[in-house]
Amino acid sequence: xxxxxxxxxxxxxxxxxxxxxxxxxxxxxxxxxxxxxxxxxxxxxxxxxxxxxxxxxxxxxxxxxxxxxxxxxxxxxxxxxxxxxxxxxxxxxxxxxxxxxxxxxxxxxxxxxxxxxxxxxxxxxxxxxxxxxxxxxxxxxxxxxxxxxxxxxxxxxxxxxxxxxxxxxxxxxxxxxxxxxxxxxxxxxxxxxxxxxxxxxxxxxxxxxxxxxxxxxxxxxxxxxxxxxxxxxxxxxxxxxxxxxxxxxxxxxxxxxxxxxxxxxxxxxxxxxxxxxxxxxxxxxxxxxxxxxxxxx
Amino acid sequence: xxxxxxxxxxxxxxxxxxxxxxxxxxxxxxxxxxxxxxxxxxxxxxxxxxxxxxxxxxxxxxxxxxxxxxxxxxxxxxxxxxxxxxxxxxxxxxxxxxxxxxxxxxxxxxxxxxxxxxxxxxxxxxxxxxxxxxxxxxxxxxxxxxxxxxxxxxxxxxxxxxxxxxxxxxxxxxxxxxxxxxxxxxxxxxxxxxxxxxxxxxxxxxxxxxxxxxxxxxxxxxxxxxxxxxxxxxxxxxxxxxxxxxxxxxxxxxxxxxxxxxxxxxxxxx
Amino acid sequence: xxxxxxxxxxxxxxxxxxxxxxxxxxxxxxxxxxxxxxxxxxxxxxxxxxxxxxxxxxxxxxxxxxxxxxxxxxxxxxxxxxxxxxxxxxxxxxxxxxxxxxxxxxxxxxxxxxxxxxxxxxxxxxxxxxxxxxxxxxxxxxxxxxxxxxxxxxxxxxxxxxxxxxxxxxxxxxxxxxxxxxxxxxxxxxxxxxxxxxxxxxxxxxxxxxxxxxxxxxxxxxxxxxxxxxxxxxxxxxxxxxxxxxxxxxxxxxxxxxxxxxxxxxxxxxxxxxxxxxxx
Numbered sequence: 001x002x003x004x005x006x007x008x009x010x011x012x013x014x015x016x017x018x019x020x021x022x023x024x025x026x027x028x029x030x031x032x033x034x035x036x037x038x039x040x041x042x043x044x045x046x047x048x049x050x051x052x053x054x055x056x057x058x059x060x061x062x063x064x065x066x067x068x069x070x071x072x073x074x075x076x077x078x079x080x081x082x083x084x085x086x087x088x089x090x091x092x093x094x095x096x097x098x099x100x101x102x103x104x105x106x107x108x109x110x111x112x113x114x115x116x117x118x119x120x121x122x123x124x125x126x127x128x129x130x131x132x133x134x135x136x137x138x139x140x141x142x143x144x145x146x147x148x149x150x151x152x153x154x155x156x157x158x159x160x161x162x163x164x165x166x167x168x169x170x171x172x173x174x175x176x177x178x179x180x181x182x183x184x185x186x187x188x189x190x191x192x193x194x195x196x197x198x199x200x201x202x203x204x205x206x207x208x209x210x211x212x213x214x215x216x217x218x219x220x221x222x223x224x225x226x227x228x229x230x231x232x233x234x235x236x237x238x239x240x241x242x243x244x245x246x247x248x249x250x251x252x253x254x255x256x257x258x259x260x261x262x263x264x265x266x267x268x269x270x271x272x273x274x275x276x277x278x279x280x281x282x283x284x285x286x287x288x289x290x291x292x293x294x295x296x297x
Numbered sequence: 298x299x300x301x302x303x304x305x306x307x308x309x310x311x312x313x314x315x316x317x318x319x320x321x322x323x324x325x326x327x328x329x330x331x332x333x334x335x336x337x338x339x340x341x342x343x344x345x346x347x348x349x350x351x352x353x354x355x356x357x358x359x360x361x362x363x364x365x366x367x368x369x370x371x372x373x374x375x376x377x378x379x380x381x382x383x384x385x386x387x388x389x390x391x392x393x394x395x396x397x398x399x400x401x402x403x404x405x406x407x408x409x410x411x412x413x414x415x416x417x418x419x420x421x422x423x424x425x426x427x428x429x430x431x432x433x434x435x436x437x438x439x440x441x442x443x444x445x446x447x448x449x450x451x452x453x454x455x456x457x458x459x460x461x462x463x464x465x466x467x468x469x470x471x472x473x474x475x476x477x478x479x480x481x482x483x484x485x486x487x488x489x490x491x492x493x494x495x496x497x498x499x500x501x502x503x504x505x506x507x508x509x510x511x512x513x514x515x516x517x518x519x520x521x522x523x524x525x526x527x528x529x530x531x532x533x534x535x536x537x538x539x540x541x542x543x544x545x546x547x548x549x550x551x552x553x554x555x556x557x558x559x560x561x562x563x564x565x566x567x
Numbered sequence: 568x569x570x571x572x573x574x575x576x577x578x579x580x581x582x583x584x585x586x587x588x589x590x591x592x593x594x595x596x597x598x599x600x601x602x603x604x605x606x607x608x609x610x611x612x613x614x615x616x617x618x619x620x621x622x623x624x625x626x627x628x629x630x631x632x633x634x635x636x637x638x639x640x641x642x643x644x645x646x647x648x649x650x651x652x653x654x655x656x657x658x659x660x661x662x663x664x665x666x667x668x669x670x671x672x673x674x675x676x677x678x679x680x681x682x683x684x685x686x687x688x689x690x691x692x693x694x695x696x697x698x699x700x701x702x703x704x705x706x707x708x709x710x711x712x713x714x715x716x717x718x719x720x721x722x723x724x725x726x727x728x729x730x731x732x733x734x735x736x737x738x739x740x741x742x743x744x745x746x747x748x749x750x751x752x753x754x755x756x757x758x759x760x761x762x763x764x765x766x767x768x769x770x771x772x773x774x775x776x777x778x779x780x781x782x783x784x785x786x787x788x789x790x791x792x793x794x795x796x797x798x799x800x801x802x803x804x805x806x807x808x809x810x811x812x813x814x815x816x817x818x819x820x821x822x823x824x825x826x827x828x829x830x831x832x833x834x835x836x837x838x839x840x841x842x843x844x845x846x847x
Contacts, residue, residue, distance in 0.1 A: 092657060093653065101646060252334060257368075294305035307629075
């Protein structure tokens with residue numbers, strides 16, 4: 001073998017890293033991170049709107065709005081960023097020059113997905129940091145207010161009150177909520193990638209992904225409503241079965257509302273949810289690879 | 298892998314079948330896993346929201362879809378802000394509708410149940426008593442009592458949705474004591490609240506106090522108060538001492554068994 | 568071992584919802600020897616691009632095989648030895664020149680100091696050192712062709728596939744690229760060239776193949792193909808007019824030295840048009 005030409009490496013993390021890094025760079029240079037500013041302003045604006053509520057209500061609003069905004073932003077980012085990836089490369093034909101190099105289609109696709117996942121991770125971390133700072137600020141306000149208004153109470157009672165406030169702001173479940181938000185976004189990135197492998201345009205991809213979101217959210221409810229009340233003949237059952245087999249059950253990832261309401265989630269349950277989300281992501285990626293690998297360029 | 302890629306490229310039907318098979322097999326594998334996971338969630342009190350058709354009628358299609366789409370909390374919060382505005386306008390009827398919707402959306406949120414009950418049993422009821430639009434006092438009392446019962450019902454429903462927490466039982470007990478003067482029921486609720494490991498220490502004391510006001514349970518109450526007294530200085534608070542002294546007298550406890558309680562340790566109003 | 572070996576290559580594109588099919592390439596066989604500059608010519612729609620894509624493993628054949636240095640084209644390893652310059656600059660416009668070369672280098676498995684060295688060398692070779700930190704969106708067409716050539720060379724390939732390398736480039740740039748290709752040839756790099764600029768092809772190619780409607784209608788050494796069969800050219804030195812007459816009768820009976828005997832050449836352009844029009 002010519003020493004100038006090393007042996008071809010069958011599976012190369014370095015190649016995947018190159019594609020992932022390039023994808024991240026492309027998305028960053030598209031200035032997608034500016035949406036994070038909107039998130040910041042949203043949280044600040046919220047503070048101005050709710051002064052007449054008590055601290056408990058304010059904490060709840062802050063948590064609900066922050067996590068809800070994080071949920072929607074990460075999901076939108078996942079879908080929009082991924083929907084553009086393949087069509088753009090195919091349309092601009094950059095795919096040709098890349099695949100003309102010794103890189104398997106598998107690594108190319110994986111690199112693209114990892115680039116988007118990295119983008120979502122960075123966004124999630126930044127939003128979490130902003131959220132944590134805002135929550136901490138509120139907590140300190142609540143504590144100082146409590147101390148100020150508890151002039152006659154005993155030290156023990158004040159400590160109890162402060163402990164109560166602290167316990168109701170930061171809980172480990174919030175971390176679990178953020179992780180599940182990320183996992184849901186990752187799932188949708190992989191699903192969008194799969195749809196984009198056979199979609200005719202990126203608009204089609206986005207519409208179909210949105211439809212999947214709705215169907216996935218309704219799937220559990222529809223299942224219950226149908227199986228519970230209506231006397232189901234074979235046809236509705238078959239229809240339901242198909243829906244259940246194809247679409248993800250997104251209610252499983254809607255734990256955030258319950259977590260904020262005060263439900264704490266056990267490590268086991270959390271682990272299972274994350275594992276399921278991870279499995280979905282892998283399967284959707286695999287299906288995307290199957291379709292993409294046979295695609296005529 | 299290359300032979301697979303080659304087959305995929307030369308035989309589109311093979312590729313389509315492989316994709317369909319993967320999706321369906323994955324679907325078949327995950328369905329039992331997901332339904333088991335759903336069951337575990339319900340056991341851990343997740344997914345308890347009542348997203349049924351009547352709710353959909355009340356909060357409208359957009360709200361319902363948003364709730365289904367993972368934004369239940371935001372919808373509930375939005376409604377809560379509406380309730381707050383209605384409160385400033387003393388529109389109790391509207392508030393009650395919202396309370397029912399909010400608690401249906403977020404049944405695991407204690408604050409919603411607690412504050413909804415508080416608004417009805419304390420604020421709405423007070424307003425009802427002072428409502429000059431209703432000239433007859435008897436009618437005002439009736440409305441006030443209705444508001445008490447609405448508050449009680451909210452708390453009971455809240456407890457049914459949150460059997461693993463003490464807070465709403467404490468609120469219910471307080472309502473029974475303060476508004477409905479049902480000391481026996483209050484005692485039961487305080488006692489149940491006290492059973493929780495994270496309950497504050499005063500719950501068991503309050504249970505004993507209420508029991509002491511419950512006709513036919515004075516002896517039981519006395520034994521309980523004595524037990525608490527014997528636990529040490531921390532428990533020997535003025536109210537406890539006051540009830541103990543009162544029961545000692547009403548139960549004709551022999552002098553030798555009575556605890557000596559000086560006047561300066563009793564609460565001022567005694 | 569041949570650089571490129573195409574055996575009985577056929578590519579059929581089915582038209583959805585119709586029974587007809589498009590046969591882009593029909594039973595094509597040709598070989599490109601190492602070190603050759605091979606010109607693949609043909610009108611638009613003749614199957615040139617399809618053939619090129621199949622050789623590069625981007626498209627699968629319906630029948631037949633294509634090999635690069637003995638390796639089947641659909642194997643990823645075969646592309647270790649190939650550099651491809653596409654017709655239009657299909658690169659990421661948001662990257663700078665330097666970043667583009669880094670990116671393609673990493674995909675080819677080159678890293679670290681070796682990559683830095685290689686990109687510097689290539690930027691100097693194609694004359695883009697000044698523009699290394701400018702984004703490709705701000706490059707002219709000629710600059711894009713040059714960065715394209717640089718990325719094609721990044722992994723020191725033994726084979727270059729160039730699709731219209733001088734299309735849209737000014738005469739000076741065109742000349743530079745032509746000189747580069749001749750330099751590659753000297754270094755033993757095989758070149759597969761697709762071009763419409765027949766005069767250029769005539770200048771640099773050793774062998775050509777002409778495709779028309781998916782069929783290889785002519786193939787061979789350039790010199791052989793564009794000779795006119797029934798004429799002979801004789802260049803004589805020190806020949807007298809009398810001798811010319813004598814030469815006509817008896818070639819050997821002369822004092823003139825035959826310096827070269829060559830068949831006169833028509834232009835490639837005329838030949839090409841004649842061949843393709845007769846197939847209508």
